[in-house]
Amino acid sequence: MNAYVDTSAWVKKYVREPGTERLLKIVKRCKAVATSSIAYAEVYAAFSRLSRERSLTRREFSSLAHGFERDWRALTIVEVSEEVLSRIPALVAKFPLRGFDAIHLSSALWLKSRVSSFETFLCSDEGLFGSARAVGLNAIDPESG
Secondary structure, rough: EEEEOOOOHHHHOOOOOOOOHHHHHHHHHOEEEEOHHHHHHHHHHHHHHHHHHHOOOHHHHHHHHHHHHHHHHEEEEEEEOHHHHOOOOHHHHHHHOOOOHHHHHHHHHHHHHHOOOEEEEEEEOOOHHHHHHOOOOEEOOOOOO
């Protein structure tokens, strides 16, 4: 199995929260895991928010960042290209997506169009989950099930 993982799900790999165990099990079974290049900024923003809220110490932040950097190099990264962007107007017209969610969904669809085995879409955002299902992706929310 190959999977595309959006940021809401990927953060669970580093920060223990509902869905962490299931995400880890799913990712472990994957031959390849992909995400959009925007996830880099989103993950660091999530880590920094937790640090500002004092949910993470500096040492914990550093440890999470180190693990994320190591994992990032092993991911299949979908760049925000013209092809990815070209799908967004139709997606946001059909679904109530936020900007980065539209990029994630479009990136997953672009990747699936190139590599058919990338049909699994992991996310923990209800609106994005429903939209992914509606466009034919095998959407999985690590928090449910």
